[in-house]
Amino acid sequence: xxxxxxxxxxxxxxxxxxxxxxxxxxxxxxxxxxxxxxxxxxxxxxxxxxxxxxxxxxxxxxxxxxxxxxxxxxxxxxxxxxxxxxxxxxxxxxxxxxxxxxxxxxxxxxxxxxxxxxxxxxxxxxxxxxxxxxxxxxxxxxxxxxxxxxxxxxxxxxxxxxxxxxxxxxxxxxxxxxxxxxxxxxxxxxxxxxxxxxxxxxxxxxxxxxxxxxxxxxxxxxxxxxxxxxxxxxxxxxxxxxxxxxxxxxxxxxxxxxxxxxxxxxxxxxxxxxxxxxxxxxxxxxxxxxxxxxxxxxxxxxxxxxxxxxxxxxxxxxxxxxxxxxxxxxxxxxxxxxxxxxxxxxxxxxxxxxxxxxxxxxxxxxxxxxxxxxxxx
Amino acid sequence: xxxxxxxxxxxxxxxxxxxxxxxxxxxxxxxxxxxxxxxxxxxxxxxxxxxxxxxxxxxxxxxxxxxxxxxxxxxxxxxxxxxxxxxxxxxxxxxxxxxxxxxxxxxxxxxxxxxxxxxxxxxxxxxxxxxxxxxxxxxxxxxxxxxxxxxxxxxxxxxxxxxxxxxxxxxxxxxxxxxxxxxxxxxxxxxxxxxxxxxxxxxxxxxxxxxxxxxxxxxxxxxxxxxxxxxxxxxxxxxxxxxxxxxxxxxxxxxxxxxxxxx
Numbered sequence: 192x193x194x195x196x197x198x199x200x201x202x203x204x205x206x207x208x209x210x211x212x213x214x215x216x217x218x219x220x221x222x223x224x225x226x227x228x229x230x231x232x233x234x235x236x237x238x239x240x241x242x243x244x245x246x247x248x249x250x251x252x253x254x255x256x257x258x259x260x261x262x263x264x265x266x267x268x269x270x271x272x273x274x275x276x277x278x279x280x281x282x283x284x285x286x287x288x289x290x291x292x293x294x295x296x297x298x299x300x301x302x303x304x305x306x307x308x309x310x311x312x313x314x315x316x317x318x319x320x321x322x323x324x325x326x327x328x329x330x331x332x333x334x335x336x337x338x339x340x341x342x343x344x345x346x347x348x349x350x351x352x353x354x355x356x357x358x359x360x361x362x363x364x365x366x367x368x369x370x371x372x373x374x375x376x377x378x379x380x381x382x383x384x385x386x387x388x389x390x391x392x393x394x395x396x397x398x399x400x401x402x403x404x405x406x407x408x409x410x411x412x413x414x415x416x417x418x419x420x421x422x423x424x425x426x427x428x429x430x431x432x433x434x435x436x437x438x439x440x441x442x443x444x445x446x447x448x449x450x451x452x453x454x455x456x457x458x459x460x461x462x463x464x465x466x467x468x469x470x471x472x473x474x475x476x477x478x479x480x481x482x483x484x485x486x487x488x489x490x491x492x493x494x495x496x497x498x499x500x501x502x503x504x505x506x507x508x509x510x511x512x513x514x515x516x517x518x519x520x521x522x523x524x525x526x527x528x529x530x531x532x533x534x535x536x537x538x539x540x541x542x543x544x545x546x547x548x549x550x551x552x553x554x555x556x557x558x559x560x561x562x563x564x565x566x567x568x
Numbered sequence: 569x570x571x572x573x574x575x576x577x578x579x580x581x582x583x584x585x586x587x588x589x590x591x592x593x594x595x596x597x598x599x600x601x602x603x604x605x606x607x608x609x610x611x612x613x614x615x616x617x618x619x620x621x622x623x624x625x626x627x628x629x630x631x632x633x634x635x636x637x638x639x640x641x642x643x644x645x646x647x648x649x650x651x652x653x654x655x656x657x658x659x660x661x662x663x664x665x666x667x668x669x670x671x672x673x674x675x676x677x678x679x680x681x682x683x684x685x686x687x688x689x690x691x692x693x694x695x696x697x698x699x700x701x702x703x704x705x706x707x708x709x710x711x712x713x714x715x716x717x718x719x720x721x722x723x724x725x726x727x728x729x730x731x732x733x734x735x736x737x738x739x740x741x742x743x744x745x746x747x748x749x750x751x752x753x754x755x756x757x758x759x760x761x762x763x764x765x766x767x768x769x770x771x772x773x774x775x776x777x778x779x780x781x782x783x784x785x786x787x788x789x790x791x792x793x794x795x796x797x798x799x800x801x802x803x804x805x806x807x808x809x810x811x812x813x814x815x816x817x818x819x820x821x822x823x824x825x826x827x828x829x830x831x
Contacts, residue, residue: 432688434678441675444664451658452676453647511666564666564715 222505222513225556226520229503229549233524237531246534249386249395249409259526260419261474262500263519267422268470269497270518271430275463276443276510277326277333279319281340282471282497286490287348289315289475294361294485295351297368304364305373312472318344319468323461341494349487365483377418377473378480380411415477419519422470427515439463443510499546500525503553507561524549574601575638577739577770578623578654583632585618592618594794595632600739600770605761607773607781609814610791616774619791620741623772624656625649655732656741659748663724665717669709672716673698673731701730705760722753726760733764740764741772746780758784778810790814 237246245251265282272279289311296307322340326333352359368374389395390407397407430436441449442459449456471490479485503521506513529542576599585593593615600606610616621627623634625643634641636652643649646656663672674694681690695712702709705726716724725745732740742761746754761784765771775781781788788805790797790813797813 432691434680434687434689437671437675437678437689440667440671441664444666448658448664449675451646451656453650454676507666511664561666564717 222560223517223520224505224560225553226504226517226524229524230520230527233527233531237527237535241531241535244534244536246531249389249407251530251534253409253413255526255530256416257413257526258530259523260413260416261478262496262522262525263419264415264422264470264474264477265493265497266500266504266518266522267419267426267515268467269494270501270504270506270513270515271426271439272463272467273498273501273506273508274430274443274510274513275439275460276446277323277460277463278337278498279322279464279467280334280337280494281318281322281344282467283490283493283495284341284344284348285315285318285468285471286475286478286493287485287487288318288344289472290479290485290489291348291352291361291487293476293479294364295355298361298363299355301367304368304371308373308377308476311476312469315468315472315475316465319465320461322468323464326464327457327460345487352485352487359487360484362484364479364485368480374480375414377414377476379414381414381417383411386410413477413481415481418473418477419522422473423515423519430515435459440511443512445511496525496546499550499553502557503549505553505557505560507557508554512561512564521553574603576601576635577637579635580619580623581633581635583619583622583629583634585615585622585627586630592794593622593629596791596794596796598623598772598789598796598799600772602738602770603765603768604786605765605771605773605784607775607785607788608791609775609778609781609788609810611776611814613793614791614814615794616776616791617743620656620743620772620774623649624654624741653736653738654741655735655737655739657725657728657732657743657745659744663716663719663728666715668713669702669716669719669727670694670698670712673701673727673734677735697734701734702727705730705763706756720753721749722756725749725757729757729760729764733767733769737769739770739772741774743774744776745773746775746777754780776814778807778814781810782807 246255265286269279269282292311292314293304293307296302296310297304318340322333322337325331325336329336349359352361368378386395386407386409390397395407395409430439438449438454438456438459441454442456446456471493474493475490478489500521501513501518502508503524504514504517504519506518525546528545529539532539532542532545579599581597583593583596583598584591596615596619598606598608598619608616608619618627622629625646625648628643634643636654641652643652649656664675667675670691674689679690679693679697680687681693682688698712699709707723707726716727719727725742729740729742729745745757745761749757758780761771761773765784773781773785786802787799788802788810789799790810792814800810
């Protein structure tokens with residue numbers, strides 16, 4: 192052992208066979224890297240090709256920010272859950288279900304909107320807990336359990352409005368929400384005065400005709416965007432800075448090893464299912480308040496879009512690794528590309544081609560990064 | 569100071585464990601004293617794993633009793649055993665490769681500091697302690713946020729051992745810590761075991777490698793087909809005798825003859 196002893200004396204001892212890791216490779220080991228590069232690339236592309244289409248004036252920015260924020264809200268939930276080692280394929284159906292629940296409770300049953308919203312949140316979070324409980328209890332892959340709920344929830348979402356109202360779209364929520372104290376938290380706008388001021392300074396455009404002539408085109412930041420940013424910030428801090436965050440990583444990294452050192456893995460996983468359901472419900476409530484109606488087909492395919500955003504953000508599908516910031520950037524890439532193609536006048540079906548291609552690239556990159564971290568060959 | 573002046577920390581008396589019709593353990597007695605390394609040897613299927621899982625609270629014994637510092641204990645879960653001071657380092661489940669050394673080291677017992685109403689993980693303390701404890705074990709980390717996946721197998725075992733020691737283990741159970749390692753790494757882990765033993769912790773070293781056992785062991789207990797074949801003190805038994813006991817004697821002698829005595 193004398194050799195090792197000498198090495199220690201010259202501390203820090205270096206192993207001559209371990210190459211110094213270059214700054215570039217170190218940067219590669221950050222989960223967000225791919226998403227940061229992607230975000231820059233996407234903005235450069237659209238500034239070059241769609242700058243004069245109105246994509247980057249106030250209205251254009253609000254347009255793609257709102258779409259990105261929608262993706263972000265569900266991506267945050269999916270990200271935390273994926274890092275904890277599970278999936279939720281029922282997110283899209285949950286969005287439809289939650290919206291319909293609010294509509295039926297507030298319009299059909301004439302209950303106050305705030306009661307409808309709170310009850311719906313409770314119901315969705317309970318379904319999320321049930322998902323999680325079944326997964327940890329049976330040990331079945333969450334893929335299968337939540338696939339079942341994808342169908343169960345969607346089925347109810349179509350069945351109940353048909354049974355009660357004989358239609359699959361329920362409107363009139365805007366009227367019901369008039370004067371409600373909770374509805375503006377999801378459907379309102381903030382910082383309106385800033386935009387009034389900006390319009391006065393002639394920095395943003397105003398309506399020239401119609402009933403709103405003279406008012407700024409953009410009259411505030413939708414609560415949807417506020418929710419998205421708040422969820423990203425809170426989830427990021429919890430994940431990277433708290434004890435619970437460490438448990439989330441541990442539960443997804445190796446559940447058995449985590450259990451052996453006393454991490455309450457089952458509780459962590461169930462809580463993450465509940466959080467995902469909460470995010471889906473925030474999405475649904477914002478959407479219902481914006482549209483003033485709930486439709487049985489809302490949220491279709493959202494679960495996959497959430498998962499793709501998370502994977503673009505650098506999370507591993509196998510769990511234990513990922514970043515909320517990365518997922519948020521993944522969602523931003525989505526929103527900008529989806530709306531950018533529209534602004535650039537490109538056929539919108541090509542968006543799906545883009546999705547598929549970028550997903551493939553992201554997964555290949557992530558696998559490569561994982562090999563670097565774990566030293567697998 | 570001899571280890572034999574002390575009373576055992578853990579004493580397992582006539583432990584039996586049945587899984588349905590299978591008798592995995594059929595009367596195993598074993599004890600470990602402070603500052604000694606007690607090797608538990610046995611071939612595959614001898615019952616080593618079942619026995620240490622009983623000791624660490626994963627299984628409940630069908631018959632027999634476990635005394636911890638002289639008191640009868642009934643561990644309901646691994647958590648109970650851990651709280652009492654029995655730490656187990658499993659061969660492949662010790663660490664999570666994708667997480668940093670610090671995150672692994674503190675997993676389940678993260679240091680927390682309060683900022684207003686919020687509780688955050690205290691990374692500064694966590695990183696400092698991790699670096700310090702690893703240095704004590706002779707490993708200089710590049711940085712505490714280095715992923716465990718970048719460490720060698722021996723270093724991973726060492727992180728797990730350092731963690732158990734830091735959190736006040738009185739008994740450390742090592743489940744085949746050297747079985748997947750190369751020569752140099754094995755030497756490092758054996759040196760770590762020696763270091764830990766000198767601090768007064770009792771070590772249960774499970775292995776099927778006689779040479780590794782003899783390098784650090786104070787006592788040797790051989791398990792065969794769910795029974796203890798006896799316990800020997802250091803210096804009272806030769807490597808050949810140990811090997812024979814483990815393998816069940818006769819056939820091994822014949823095999824060894826045909827292999828020229830190299831096994």
